[in-house]
Amino acid sequence: MIGLMMxxxxxxxQFNSKxxxxxxNLEKHLELIEEAHKQNADLVIFPELSLTGYVLQDLAYNVAxxxxxxxxVFNKLFKASKDIDLVVGFVHEDRRHRFYIAAAYLSEGKxxxxxxxxxxxxxxxxxxxRFFAEGDSVRAFDTKFGRVGMLICExxxxxxxxxxxxxxxxxxxxxxSASPGRGLTESPRLSSSLWVEHTNRAYAGLFTNFVxxxxxxxxxxxxxxxxxxxxxxxxxxxxxxAPDFESTLAVAEIDLNQLHRSRAxxxxxxxERTNVVLRELERILGVK
Amino acid sequence: xxxLSINTDLTIKILTGFIKTxxxxxxxxxxxxxxxxxxxxxxxxxxxxxxxxxxxVLAVRMPYxxxxxxxxxxxxxLEDAQTMIDDLGVQSMTVExxxxxxxxxxxxxxxxxxxxxxxxxRMRMIVLYDxxxxxxxxxxxxxxxxxxxLGYSTIFGDSAxxxxxxxxxxxxxxxxxxxxxxxxxxxxxxxxxxxxxxGQTDEGELGFTYAEVDKLLYLLVDQRYRPEACVExxxxxxxxxxxxxxxxxxxxxxxxxxxxxxxxxxIGYDFxxxxxWGT
Numbered sequence: 037m038i039g040l041m042m043x044x045x046x047x048x049x050q051f052n053s054k055x056x057x058x059x060x061n062l063e064k065h066l067e068l069i070e071e072a073h074k075q076n077a078d079l080v081i082f083p084e085l086s087l088t089g090y091v092l093q094d095l096a097y098n099v100a101x102x103x104x105x106x107x108x109v110f111n112k113l114f115k116a117s118k119d120i121d122l123v124v125g126f127v128h129e130d131r132r133h134r135f136y137i138a139a140a141y142l143s144e145g146k147x148x149x150x151x152x153x154x155x156x157x158x159x160x161x162x163x164x165x166r167f168f169a170e171g172d173s174v175r176a177f178d179t180k181f182g183r184v185g186m187l188i189c190e191x192x193x194x195x196x197x198x199x200x201x202x203x204x205x206x207x208x209x210x211x212x213s214a215s216p217g218r219g220l221t222e223s224p225r226l227s228s229s230l231w232v233e234h235t236n237r238a239y240a241g242l243f244t245n246f247v248x249x250x251x252x253x254x255x256x257x258x259x260x261x262x263x264x265x266x267x268x269x270x271x272x273x274x275x276x277x278a279p280d281f282e283s284t285l286a287v288a289e290i291d292l293n294q295l296h297r298s299r300a301x302x303x304x305x306x307x308e309r310t311n312v313v314l315r316e317l318e319r320i321l322g323v324k
Numbered sequence: 325x326x327x328l329s330i331n332t333d334l335t336i337k338i339l340t341g342f343i344k345t346x347x348x349x350x351x352x353x354x355x356x357x358x359x360x361x362x363x364x365x366x367x368x369x370x371x372x373x374x375x376x377x378x379x380x381v382l383a384v385r386m387p388y389x390x391x392x393x394x395x396x397x398x399x400x401x402l403e404d405a406q407t408m409i410d411d412l413g414v415q416s417m418t419v420e421x422x423x424x425x426x427x428x429x430x431x432x433x434x435x436x437x438x439x440x441x442x443x444x445x446r447m448r449m450i451v452l453y454d455x456x457x458x459x460x461x462x463x464x465x466x467x468x469x470x471x472x473x474l475g476y477s478t479i480f481g482d483s484a485x486x487x488x489x490x491x492x493x494x495x496x497x498x499x500x501x502x503x504x505x506x507x508x509x510x511x512x513x514x515x516x517x518x519x520x521x522x523g524q525t526d527e528g529e530l531g532f533t534y535a536e537v538d539k540l541l542y543l544l545v546d547q548r549y550r551p552e553a554c555v556e557x558x559x560x561x562x563x564x565x566x567x568x569x570x571x572x573x574x575x576x577x578x579x580x581x582x583x584x585x586x587x588x589x590x591i592g593y594d595f596x597x598x599x600x601w602g603t
Contacts (some may be wrong), residue, residue, distance in 0.1 A: 056598050093596040217338065220497075222329045255345045257598045260338050281341060 042293055044181050047055040047072035047080040048265040048286040050278045052254030055089035058099050062087060062109050065124065068285055069116045075287045078181065079121040083212050083252035083265075084153075084188050085137060086125040090214035091256040096167045100129035103140050103147050110140075117142035121179060123250075124188065125212050127168075128152060134169040139186045139212050141177070149177040154197060161259070162217060164190075178205035182292065189213035192235065202243045203310060207295055209245055211236065214252040217262040229262050229280060241272030244298040244305060246290055253283055270298035326539045328496045333503030335497075336374065339489045343375040346487050347462055349603035350584055353462030356382035357449050358482075359408065359416075360519060361401035363502050363511055365466040367490055370505040371463055378413040382459050382471065382544045386448045388425065401519065404511050411508070417455070421447045441520030445481030453484070462486035469496040470534060473541055474567070475574020482518075483577060493535040494541065532563060540567055 049068045054060040054163045065082065073081040084090065087109065088099040103110045113124060121142075121143040128138035136152035154170025156164035174197050176185040185201030185208070192198055192211050201209060212279060232249070233301025240247040246269060253263040261280070267275040267288055276288035299305060346354060355372050359365050368562040372381045385405050402418075417601055425447045429440050452463045466484030467477060469492050477483045495516070502512050516526040516534065527533050540559050543549040544567070551568055555561050580592060589595050 055598060058603050091598040091600070093598055095597060095601065174575065204536050220335060221327075224331050224332050224334055226334070255342050255600075257600050258342075260342065281337060 041078075041181065043289055043291050044078040045076055045287055045289050046267060047075065047077035048248070048267070048276070048278055048284075048288075049080055049082045049086070049251045049284050050250060050253055050263045050265045050286060051083070051086070052252065052261070053086055053089040055256055056092065056095040056099055057089075058087050058101070058109055061089070062112060066112060066116055069122065071285055072287065073120050073321075075285075077120060077287050079123070079247060080285075081123040081210055081212060081250040082125055083250045083261075084125045084139070084214040085127065086212070086252070088125075088127055089256060090252060090261070091259065092127070093163075093167060096127050096135055100127040100135050102129055103150060103282045113140075113142055114145045114147075118145050121148075121181075123147070123210055123212060124193075125214075126189070130169075135167070135170050137164065137188060138171075139188055139210075140209075141179070141184070141186060143179060148179060149175070149184075149186065151175075151186040153188040153191055155194055157190045162190075166200060174200050176201050176206035177317055182207050182295075184208045184210055186212070189215060192239070198243065202245060202305070203308070207245055209239060209247045211247065211249040211300050212251075213249065214261055216259040222322055225264075226262055226278065229264050233264065233266060233277075236266060237268050237272050237274070240268035240270060242304065244270040244295070244302055246270060246295075253281055270294050308319065326542055328494055328538060328542060330363070330493070330497050330500055332501055335493070335501055336371070336504065339371050340375040343372060343464070343487065343489055346600075347376075349600060350462075352460070352462050354380040354459060355464045356384055356452060356459050356461045357464040357466060357485075358452055359383035359385055359405045359543050361404040361408075361511065362470055362514075362516060362519075363498060363507065364471075364490065364516075366507045366511050367498055367502050367505060368464050368466045369414065370406060370414060370448075370507055371489055373412045373414055374505075379415065380461070381412075381414040382461060383414050383416045384455060384457070385416065385454060386451055387421050388444050397453065398519070398522075407508055410513065411506070417503055419451050419455075421451065424451075432477075437521045438565065439525070440480045441518065442555060444520065445518075445524050449481050452519035465489065467491055468495050468498050469493055470538055470541060471544060472578060474530070474537070474570045475577050476518075476530065476570075477577065479577045494538040495496045496538040527550065531566075536563075537567060540564065544568070544571075 059224050071081055101107055101109055102285055117169045123139050126138055128136040132170050154171045156168055156170055158165030183205040185206030187197055217226045217228050236247045236249050247273040248266045248267050251263050252261040254261055262280050263278055264280045265278040276286055278286035279282050357368055369383055425443050428443055429435050456463050463485050465488035467483055467488055468490050471477050472491055517524050543554050551564050554564050583592055585593055
């Protein structure tokens with residue numbers, strides 16, 4: 037399809053979920069999808085655990101979903117994905133009843149890909165490993181816009197996963213998060229906001245990729261979620277930043293020709309020496 | 325370098341959002357709090373007035389003023405409270421607690437200043453929780469991070485509240501926030517006091533200043549310094565040990581009482597739900 041569709045519109049659905057109320061959140065999703073569709077968006081991305089809220093604890097087991105046509109929640113989302121591609125966040129219960137923090141990419145009424153969060157922060161204010169199973173794979177996948185990779189929050193605090201997606205062919209990194217704000221200083225933005233933004237900008241520049249990030253807003257049990265969702269282009273330049281702390285649907289157009297231009301200028305992907313990476317990793321890990 | 329400076333615009337944005345969200349999600353849009361004339365309750369009051377509008381905020385003054393020798397709520401404190409009430413245009417009421425607490429205080433010959441102070445703090449809690457019903461509002465907390473960490477509060481007294489908006493700000497930072505919110509200079513400048521007895525000041529009773537202890541707490545708590553490393557940074561060893569001791573001894577004030585576990589699933593251990601469940 038590339039060549040036909042060189043400009044696409046991405047909507048960042050920076051919103052606040054009702055904690056543990058999937059029905060209410062589904063309604064909100066459908067409203068925002070409708071709104072994004074009206075603005076001619078091609079893809080709308082929701083934050084981590086957008087259908088459930090973040091601080092779930094034992095609620096995780098009550099709000100878990102299976103992304104099938106028969107599931108009443110996903111059924112509606114599949115219908116909504118006929119005209120516009122969707123990334124939604126949910127608790128994924130697999131066939132063996134393991135519970136994952138997951139992101140689903142829905143397109144043309146079907147599931148294109150599900151990513152189960154690989155890195156579950158279980159330290160400081162985080163307790164994900166207590167309630168959730170770890171995902172164990174990271175895969176890029178094809179969409180009508182090109183090849184894409186999805187990661188969730190802590191996943192992209194580990195440089196290895198964006199790197200793997202890049203090598204797996206992803207030109208678009210779609211990040212979703214529920215990032216609690218912390219680090220109050222004299223700066224007008226929180227340390228956590230600055231850190232995440234620096235990192236996303238770095239991935240965009242180092243991989244000459246589009247990096248799209250949808251972050252949650254609102255408050256749950258004393259935690260604040262700072263929003264500030266962004267898109268960076270393959271030069272590492274900011275395309276759009278949604279305001280901090282505000283519920284909003286931020287829509288921006290990106291020009292896919294930038295991939296051609298940035299990689300002609302800066303052939304980091306062409307020059308990446310995966311054989312060196314592999315050999316050295318095997319040495320470090322004692323595989324060979 | 326230890327820098328406790330905060331961006332006050334950002335702080336106000338997060339805290340007014342917090343106050344509004346946490347009350348609205350449980351069906352309230354009004355709040356009330358004790359207003360002592362000191363800086364902490366002033367900051368909670370100013371934040372609440374910004375979050376909900378002054379007409380939805382009730383400042384309750386609860387002086388104790390019977391025994392002339394131990395009269396603990398000085399007149400200028402009441403006047404400072406009135407200045408802030410007038411400045412913001414919040415609702416207000418005065419409930420003198422003297423007649424309520426004196427029978428209990430006078431009941432025991434061996435009554436101490438500390439016990440009497442705790443009785444007053446808990447009576448103020450009773451008044452606030454009672455007034456929360458006719459006012460249809462929730463009780464706003466006024467505790468800061470310094471006093472929570474040191475345990476410098478009366479459990480089930482001044483520490484009792486529905487929300488603690490300034491509980492993650494050191495006293496030094498509360499002062500910066502107070503200035504940005506327009507709290508009168510006189511309130512910001514005066515020596516902090518629990519007013520539990522005449523002439524009491526926090527810093528006199530604690531034996532160190534908030535400016536000093538905030539820096540130490542910042543290293544110990546926020547920056548995870550070991551106590552020995554704080555001494556290496558120039559803090560007096562006895563001071564570090566005293567503060568560590570206060571933090572440890574008073575930890576019970578910061579947690580729920582432990583439930584003796586017996587069943588397969590017990591509140592607090594493996595029955596874990598967010599407070600904001602379903603909202």
